[in-house]
Structure formats: C-alpha cells, structure tokens
Amino acid sequence: MPEPQPTSAFDGKEFVRDLTTAPGVYRMFAADESVLYVGKASSLKKRVASYFRADLPSRRIALMVAQIARMEVTVTRTEAEALILENQLIKSLRPRYNVLLRDDKSYPYILLTEETWPRIAFHRGPRAIAGRYFGPFTSAGSLRETLDLMQKIFKLRTCEDSVFRNRSRPCLQHQIGRCTAPCVGLIAPRDYDASVRRAAMFLDGRSNELVGELTQAMDAASARLEFEQAAQLRDTVAGIRRTQAKQYVEGEQVEMDVLACVLNQGTACVMLLSFRDSMSLGTRAFFPKLNGADTPEEVLAAFVSQYYLEKRPPREIVLSHAVADLELFEKVFSEQARRRVEIKTSVRGERARYLEMAGSNAVLALTAEQSSSASQRLRLESLQQLVQLPAPPQRIECFDISHTMGEATVASCVVFDAEGPVRGQYRRFNIAGITPGDDYAAMHQALERRFKRAIEEGVMPDLLLIDGGAGQLAQAAAVLVELGISGLAMVGVAKGEERRAGHEALVFPDGREIRPGVESPGLQLIQQVRDEAHRFAITGHRGRRQKTRETSRLEDIAGIGPRRRASLLKHFGGLSGLKAAGAEEIARVDGINHALAERIYASLHGLDAPAQDV
Numbered sequence: 001m002p003e004p005q006p007t008s009a010f011d012g013k014e015f016v017r018d019l020t021t022a023p024g025v026y027r028m029f030a031a032d033e034s035v036l037y038v039g040k041a042s043s044l045k046k047r048v049a050s051y052f053r054a055d056l057p058s059r060r061i062a063l064m065v066a067q068i069a070r071m072e073v074t075v076t077r078t079e080a081e082a083l084i085l086e087n088q089l090i091k092s093l094r095p096r097y098n099v100l101l102r103d104d105k106s107y108p109y110i111l112l113t114e115e116t117w118p119r120i121a122f123h124r125g126p127r128a129i130a131g132r133y134f135g136p137f138t139s140a141g142s143l144r145e146t147l148d149l150m151q152k153i154f155k156l157r158t159c160e161d162s163v164f165r166n167r168s169r170p171c172l173q174h175q176i177g178r179c180t181a182p183c184v185g186l187i188a189p190r191d192y193d194a195s196v197r198r199a200a201m202f203l204d205g206r207s208n209e210l211v212g213e214l215t216q217a218m219d220a221a222s223a224r225l226e227f228e229q230a231a232q233l234r235d236t237v238a239g240i241r242r243t244q245a246k247q248y249v250e251g252e253q254v255e256m257d258v259l260a261c262v263l264n265q266g267t268a269c270v271m272l273l274s275f276r277d278s279m280s281l282g283t284r285a286f287f288p289k290l291n292g293a294d295t296p297e298e299v300l301a302a303f304v305s306q307y308y309l310e311k312r313p314p315r316e317i318v319l320s321h322a323v324a325d326l327e328l329f330e331k332v333f334s335e336q337a338r339r340r341v342e343i344k345t346s347v348r349g350e351r352a353r354y355l356e357m358a359g360s361n362a363v364l365a366l367t368a369e370q371s372s373s374a375s376q377r378l379r380l381e382s383l384q385q386l387v388q389l390p391a392p393p394q395r396i397e398c399f400d401i402s403h404t405m406g407e408a409t410v411a412s413c414v415v416f417d418a419e420g421p422v423r424g425q426y427r428r429f430n431i432a433g434i435t436p437g438d439d440y441a442a443m444h445q446a447l448e449r450r451f452k453r454a455i456e457e458g459v460m461p462d463l464l465l466i467d468g469g470a471g472q473l474a475q476a477a478a479v480l481v482e483l484g485i486s487g488l489a490m491v492g493v494a495k496g497e498e499r500r501a502g503h504e505a506l507v508f509p510d511g512r513e514i515r516p517g518v519e520s521p522g523l524q525l526i527q528q529v530r531d532e533a534h535r536f537a538i539t540g541h542r543g544r545r546q547k548t549r550e551t552s553r554l555e556d557i558a559g560i561g562p563r564r565r566a567s568l569l570k571h572f573g574g575l576s577g578l579k580a581a582g583a584e585e586i587a588r589v590d591g592i593n594h595a596l597a598e599r600i601y602a603s604l605h606g607l608d609a610p611a612q613d614v
C-alpha cells in the first residue's frame with residue numbers, strides 16, 4: 001500500500017516559502033477543522049519544511065501530513081516561550097497526533113493553615129484555604145503516611161474549626177499522644193507556634209537543620225535541669241531520625257524524580273518515582289495516549305513537557321531515555337523554579353538502581369494495564385452484542401435521579417469511553433419546577449437540557465443508559481423525538497428481584513426485556529456505569545439537600561436574615577458546629593443578642609422557643 005501524500009488542497013512548500021525563521025508554534029488542521037498536531041520550533045521555516053519532503057521518517061507522520069488542510073503559526077520571542085505555548089495548546093486543543101498525558105486526578109497536598117492555632121490536613125483541589133501547601137505527593141497513600149508520622153512527631157491539631165471551637169475537654173487524639181490539645185489550652189501559644197514552625201521545616205526538606213536545632217534545645221533544657229522538656233525533644237529527634245531512615249538516597253539531601261518509560265503493543269507506561277528530602281514519596285504510573293508515537297524518547301519528551309510545565313519541577317530529574325530539547329527543558333524549568341534544575345539520562349550508583357526499580361515497576365504496571373484493557377474490550381464487545389450495536393460503543397452516557405421524598409432533586413449524567421470513566425465530562429442537573437417526587441418529569445427535564453446542548457456541540461453518545469424501567473425509558477424516547485434526534489441506541493436498566501446485583505433487566509424501546517445474568521461481561525459494564533451514575537447523583541443530592549436545609553432552617557427563625565445566617569455558619573463552620581454550640585456561645589457572634597441566641601438554640605434542638613419581646 002503506497003504511503004499517503006499531502007493533499008492537493010494544501011500546498012505545504014508554498015506555505016513554507018513565506019515563513020519566518022523565528023521560533024514559534026505551528027498548528028495543523030484537517031478539513032473538518034479538527035486539530036491534527038501542535039508543535040514547537042526554534043526555526044518555524046526549517047521545522048515546518050521538514051514535513052513536506054519525500055522521505056518522511058514514519059508512516060504516522062505521512063498519514064498526518066496527508067490530512068493537512070491548513071496550518072497556522074504563532075511567532076514567539078524565544079524557544080522557551082514556544083515550549084510553554086506548545087504545552088498550553090496541547091492541553092486545550094487535544095490534537096489527534098500529539099502524545100497526550102492522561103491525568104484527570106488532582107494531586108494531593110499537605111495543608112498547614114494560617115490561623116491562631118494552625119491545623120495540618122490532607123488537601124486536594126483548589127487552594128482556597130489560606131495557608132502553606134506542601135507537595136504535590138505522587139499518591140494519597142504516601143501523603144497519609146507522612147501525615148500520620150507528623151502527628152506522632154509534632155502533635156499538631158487535625159480537627160476542623162467547627163470541632164476545635166466547641167471542645168470542652170481533650171479528644172482521643174490527645175489521649176493517644178498525637179495532639180497537644182490547644183483547643184482547651186493545654187499548650188501555650190508560643191510552644192504550639194514552635195511546633196508549627198518545626199513541622200514546616202520538616203516539610204520543606206530541612207530535616208538535618210531541624211535535628212540540629214532540636215538537639216541544641218534538648219541540651220539547653222538538660223542544662224537547666226528541665227528533664228521532661230528534654231525528653232520530649234529527644235523523642236521528637238528520634239521520630240525524625242526514624243522517618244529519615246525509612247527509605248532514602250544514601251548520604252545526600254536529594255529532591256529528585258526518576259522517570260522510566262516502557263512501550264509494548266501500542267501502549268506506554270511512564271513510571272514516576274519521587275524523592276523529597278532524600279525520602280521516597282512512592283511511585284505513580286501514567287499511561288499516555290500515544291496517537292501513533294512509537295519510541296520511548298518521544299513519549300518521555302511529551303510527558304516531561306506536559307507534566308513539569310504544570311507542576312514545580314524538582315532539582316533533579318533522571319530519565320530512562322535521552323530526549324530531544326533536553327537543554328531547553330533545563331532552561332525553562334530552572335526559570336520556572338527559580339533555581340537550577342538538572343535532567344540526567346546517564347547515571348550510576350544509587351540513581352542507576354532507582355532507575356532500574358522504576359523500569360521494573362513500569363513493566364509490571366503496563367502488563368496489568370494491558371490485561372485490564374483486554375478485559376474492558378471484552379466487556380465492550382459483549383455489550384455490543386447485548387444491545388445489537390454495529391460496533392463496540394465508544395461513548396456511553398447514563399442518567400440517574402436522586403432525591404429524598406421529592407426534596408432537592410438532582411439528576412446525574414456520567415460518561416464512559418472505551419477506556420473507562422471520563423470524569424471531566426460528568427454533569428449534574430438541579431431539577432426545579434416539577435411536582436416533588438415525580439421521577440419521570442425529573443428525567444425528562446435532565447435529558448432535555450443535556451440533548452439540547454448535545455445538538456449545539458455535536459457530541460452524542462453511542463449508547464444511552466437510563467436507570468429505570470419502561471416508564472423512564474419512555475421519557476428518554478419522548479425527549480429525543482421532541483428534539484428531532486433519531487438513531488440513538490437506548491436501554492433502560494431495571495432493578496432485579498430484591499435489587500440483587502446481576503439480576504437486572506435490560507429494557508428496550510420496543511418493549512423487549514432481557515436478563516443477561518450475573519456472568520455477562522456486558523451486563524457487568526452496564527452495572528459499573530449505572531453504579532457510577534447512582535453515586536454521582538446521590539453525592540450531588542446530599543450536597544444540595546444539606547445546603548437547602550442549612551439555609552431554610554436558620555432563615556425560618558424570626559430575626560435571622562441572609563447576613564446573620566452567613567455570620568453564624570462562618571463562625572461555627574457549618575450547621576453541625578452551630579448545633580453543637582450552647583446559647584451563650586451563639587450569643588458571642590456579632591449581631592446576635594442573648595434572646596435571639598436562645599431562639600436559635602431552641603429551634604435547632606426542637607425546644608419551645610422563648611417568647612419574643614413585643
């Protein structure tokens with residue numbers, strides 16, 4: 001079969017003729033305006049010209065070039081700017097032929113809050129809370145292990161503010177020696193601040209400096225004959241030493257990432273092994289979308305660019321394969337981190353051992369992933385046969401409804417593709433304007449809102465799953481008819497006898513019902529999608545219900561308006577904290593007098609409210 005040639009619609013050589021030799025970013029578009037590829041260049045003219053010669057280096061590039069309908073370029077001042085812009089465009093445009101880092105999880109951090117009595121906590125998501133964030137950690141497990149050790153060593157509080165403010169006696173954490181009980185004044189502010197400062201030093205990777213400081217303080221306490229304090233400092237030093245001894249890079253203060261890449265049968269795994277303050281933070285496996293890339297060098301280069309331009313790079317990065325633009329990466333990362341960042345590909349000793357370890361783990365992770373992928377393909381093929389689709393579905397959407405006796409009704413829509421859940425495309429719909437408890441009307445409204453948008457965006461599922469029987473499925477069919485959508489496969493998932501898993505009935509628009517049975521791989525996939533829709537709906541419903549109840553229960557009290565309600569919830573950290581407070585504590589909130597505090601307390605506890613002054 002001959003190699004495809006560039007289309008006559010786009011004259012690449014003519015396009016190159018007028019290009020500048022300045023650095024920049026180029027974008028290739030197909031005839032349907034989809035983005036084929038985004039690349040950077042130190043010289044746009046040279047780099048783009050390389051695509052329009054007779055001896056293209058691979059079939060993948062030849063296939064890509066054959067589809068080019070037009071190109072765009074953006075000139076930058078430096079090659080470093082081009083690298084950053086390239087990464088931003090790859091993230092936003094998701095080009096068909098670029099290697100794409102698939103990572104839909106936000107990384108966990110340790111949070112040390114900024115307040116009178118700081119707390120230490122696990123944090124994932126936007127940095128909306130004032131404080132210092134340490135990380136990111138490669139896994140939640142390694143972070144929780146670090147938190148556990150820090151509680152034993154530094155004994156900082158971990159409780160929420162609503163609990164902290166309302167303690168009258170020390171909690172269990174204090175009794176087991178993991179908290180100094182600042183909530184009830186068992187530690188002086190100066191001593192607690194010292195513990196907070198030392199915890200920050202530990203998380204900053206200054207363990208040796210911290211041990212030196214603590215040792216001096218221990219000796220000074222012994223000289224003053226304060227042996228109890230000296231013993232406490234001794235235990236803190238011992239705890240830090242035990243932590244350092246767990247796993248480390250011999251004899252060095254190291255901040256390092258080790259990256260190994262393996263490819264097999266069109267799938268790649270990049271294994272990340274992280275060290276901070278010489279201690280291992282664990283491993284994390286990534287499975288980039290290759291889009292035709294077939295060398296570890298190309299995959300690693302794309303990974304390094306996309307990963308470290310989004311996160312602060314360590315001082316040292318060790319790679320299993322040499323990559324192009326290594327010096328450029330070092331320059332950009334060093335500027336980004338405001339300190340020198342080294343990237344190494346030829347290492348010996350301890351680093352070679354850790355690189356071998358990362359490579360071995362990458363092979364194991366890739367084998368497991370390919371086994372899982374084979375299982376997923378089997379389930380998709382089984383589902384194709386169950387619902388009589390022309391091909392295995394590449395996009396599945398499932399809808400579910402959740403409410404409590406008609407209160408705070410929420411509909412969920414979850415999306416699965418050939419590789420599993422696509423969480424970034426999940427949607428919730430707050431249902432309004434219907435009779436409470438009318439599930440049919442709720443489903444109708446959610447589907448109508450979803451598919452009106454689908455028509456505008458041109459994104460339709462190959463299979464639509466509805467959690468429910470014939471009645472719910474009829475609502476879906478009615479919406480599609482109203483919107484003029486035809487040819488969309490739909491299946492209702494009706495609960496089995498006594499709601500037993502594996503006994504569900506699949507209901508079709510023509511009235512047919514089948515029960516594939518617990519052994520059916522296709523039904524197992526449907527169960528997974530349905531259960532995820534159910535979980536997502538319940539989570540949204542509970543959040544909406546709680547918010548509604550917090551608002552309505554307080555605003556039903558005479559004298560409580562939006563401003564006072566907000567002050568109360570902020571002061572106590574939510575309704576649960578307010579309910580735990582006594583009337584005297586409530587009266588300390590700005591704008592709340594004693595009589596109003598009594599009414600609030602009585603209302604929240606179902607008591608007879610005291611008479612109001614007339």
